[in-house]
Amino acid sequence: MSQPSFISRRVATTAAVSLVLVAGLAACGPQDDGGGKSGSASGASGKPAKGGTLTVLNSKPQDDFDPARLYTSGGGNVPSLVFRTLTTRNRENGAAGSKVVPDLATDLGRPSKNATVWTYTLKEGLKYEDGTAITSADIKYGIERSFAPELSGGAPYLRDWLIGGADYQGPYKDKKGLASIEVPDARTIVFHLNKPEGDFPYLATQTQTSPVPRAEDKGAKYENHPISSGPYKVVKNEGDGERLVLERNTFWSPATDEERKAYPDRIDVRSGLDSAVINQRLSASRGADAAAVTTDTNLGPAELAKVTGDKKLAARVGTGHFGYTNYIAFNPKVKPFDDPKVRQAISYAVDRTSVVNAAGGSSLAEPATTFLPEQASFGHSAYDAFPAGKAGDPAKAKELLKEAGHPKGLTITLTHNNDKNFETSPEIATAIQEALKKAGITVKLQGLESNAYSDKIYNVKTEPGFFLTGWGADWPSGGPFLAPIFDGRQIVRSGYNFNSFQLDEPSVNKEVDEINKLTDLDAAAKRWGALDKKIGEQAVTVPLFHPVYKRLYGEAVKNVVISDWTGVLDISQAAVK
Template sequence: MRQPSVIARRVAAASVSLVLAAGVAACAGPKDNDGAGSGGDGKAAKGGTLTVLNSQPQVDFDPARLYTSGGGNVPSLVFRTLTTRNREDGAKGSEVVPDLATDLGKSSKNATVWTYTLKKGLTYEDGSPITSADIKYGIERSFAGELSGGAPYLRDWLIGGDKYAGPYKDKGKGLDSIETPDERTIVFHLNKPEGEFPYLATQTQFTPVPKSKDKGTKYEEHPVSSGPYKVVRNENDGERLVLERNKHWSATTDPERKAYPDKIDVRSGLDSSVINQRLSSGQGADAAAVTTDTNLGPAELAKVTGDKELASRVGTGHFGYTNYLAFNPKVKPFDDPKVRQAISYAVDRSSVVNAAGGSSLAEPATTYLPNQKSFGYTKYDHFPAGKSGNPKKAKELLKEAGHKDGLTITLTHSNAKDFETSPEIATALQDALKKAGIKVKLQGLEDNDYKDKVHSATSEPGLFLAHWGADWPSGGPFLAPIFDGRQIVKDGANFNTGFLDDKSVNTEIDEINKLTDLDAAAKRWGALDKKIGEQALTVPLFHPVYKRLYGKDVKNIVISDWTGVLDISQVAVK
């Protein structure tokens, strides 16, 4: 059984940090800077202050409470974990690599026991040694109710995790499923095979926390650093976060983080237009500034295109994310596969891409899995609609389904602007389906009402706009939550929108989870995606593209396919 909150948090994290700027008109983007090369003049060197301008405050700066993976951005400057992501551009950045551990872990034959050995010479910001017991304690405190918010996979995966309440209530007793036979060894006992455990070990819950320094909910004010920087100021719960060098950090044990700037000043809670204007102007400290959560919108991209200097300062990123139409087969007429297929043929992806901001901000999708190798992407198009839809084929299928005179349906979407379920995208779909004789009534809801409605098994509408992002670059956290029948939740947040409960699909998910060969697993995730796609339970629409400005004095731009955003652990300033 899986915890409903696992999936709810997954979507919440994606929704907060990966907002896509939506617009009405398509626009051409600047010449892509896909992370290769540097901004400014000269080579990357140590020194200076990097400013980070973000919309979302870095709230709850406690490794137990953060929902991050792959050693993301600001948190990974302070918190090291057993594993992390490879800090390289593009597809190479989708690989998982050791961090505090010497390797990706050694698993038992059935992938239910994972053993890690820590590197020698690891220390905190005060020079004291990092031990396996600290990692065990850091994980255990993430189970405490007062420190909720992090990715709770371990509650589901660890033996006894579903009953453990954390060290504050369960004083003196920890999780028996985590063993620390010596100061450098930690062993995890799982209740089911999980070949992707090395990916999970990138989560901030695997950050070491010295028990003697734990201050519960106040720990976030000054968490003890295991990374290249330490917290010296935390104002208004992460609205402003100032980091300075941790003199006890050793690059010898940490080849992934470059730690070029002497100081990093994170300023959040800013309006997106203000952020882009400040990065564009580059006055004062803003010349050495970046953003990790604010995209350029269509109008801003059009302006940038006409300015050669600005165009050279745009980083392009891709993240494992898919926007799609979701069907509820329990609601007529979507219980008929031919109706679902007809709608799949009728969709005009060109108009949808335009509504999402244009080809610079969105790529058309015909597969549910993102078009990246690490996910196991397997090219297919079961219901080829071309660039602008195939209304003729759609009408033929509707006639076969008994709707020769067409039909009327309702499409539910969020009224929130600058989001993947925007009214503009809904209107583009309405216009396309009209050509196939399908009249679409739009039901726009306030964002909270929309989420409540579409994530409830009892109120889920027949057709609605949806989106999904993965916690790590694999088909597992992408396909299982949406298509594993055992993850259907009747009395909580449900994300298996098509209510698929296919024994062969469930079994294949279990078999893939046993694989520790991640490349072999990826191929099978791709094959499973293709198989599920034949049932037309979703209509993939597009994969977002992230375009972000950086300051003119910023160098060493690295944007991986794991996060799709600029990696500030690699950045240098002039």
């Protein structure tokens, strides 16, 4: 998102993560183990204290600042300062931050035996920025308005999961609301799903479950001044999110919110900036920029080399990971990719060392042999179905090609994005071209501009046989990572399709359903890992690498916390005093 957001957008695809500039769901993290809910400082020395202004310097504007329209609670964590949700991510460093915890709700939800009914109870004492009480009816209304066509852009899961969701058009057209969301009293909300969904506690972290008081709803204009349920309220929103200023919500009570520290008095988000300018300002760390961070701008290879040579700057670089995989996709409806031996040959021929170097080197990319990212929360289980070492195995590839009827090799076309800032860049395509040449495979490169590239690879009618792409999950679980790519029932014949292989294997579909019934998230993770291995052995993709992200923060920033959930600096934990 998970746009992986992003990017399963589904987050990771339609707004793919940039290797140099990096999209909003990319990662960044501290290189120490301080921070988190313990309140210990990382980054600048000294105990964090309340007060001051934290500046956020970003490339992408914080637009569509409406809980209905935000795809996830991403956006560099800025939305979660204003919009509280039923559940939220654990605000701790690394793997501990990939756990889901209660937010507005008292727990992670109480499922029925088959996980088709989920019941939540709200905490006592929850209030909006105007002092009025937050009720379960407000959460129901907030979800319902996310179905309105004029407020599109949010995640599709509630539409897919709620009974009657597929045909519902929102409260502006249907005053009756969704019968599948019940509010028996002011603190209870019950969801009725059309199929088992053990991941519902993760879904409940998305901004669509943020409360919206019906009387304050101004439709598409609500984003200008959404009513805050979090520690900060919007006092300025200019240029469609290019300048967003937040100040304290005095009715927010930390007694009801164990996750957000809310140290600064003010958050000043300035977006639409050039990435080089952002990194230069953070590097210089002068004036207000000493108390600045970025949540969407990565250090590129050249910048990283310069920073690494400066001990003071290097101490202000965080390393982090977001669940994202860059891979080669096949369309078996295009020959010769219908032949598993050809796909296996390509899997053996790929030189992941050269691919990693093309992606910026080992500091910015880690070789991947599994589709699931290496974080435990996804259910990662280490395997290599086609072990070829670090530099590929062209001899094994030639052997398989001979068995496939191509003793003299073959010629194929690789489609990629012409934008050098994307994981599908010409440099990576060239690295694959050179590696496959050693196995007797001639690769012609078809580079397309970003829009044309996306239109081509995500349409089943025009999808090429061999192309570069990537995927990131909307939350740290195997479900939103594997199901959209390999569940045959998610093949989209008209519109954006992400199951590029168009895999529709009954045993895979059945296992997805069986895992979705599990409400034990650890048990589900193990099953997702096993399913990943089963699918991987069919050579339906070639995992290439998982991106690594390096980001600067100002020298006055304390309590730097970055988790494996979002991979970005968590503003709710940062302090500037």
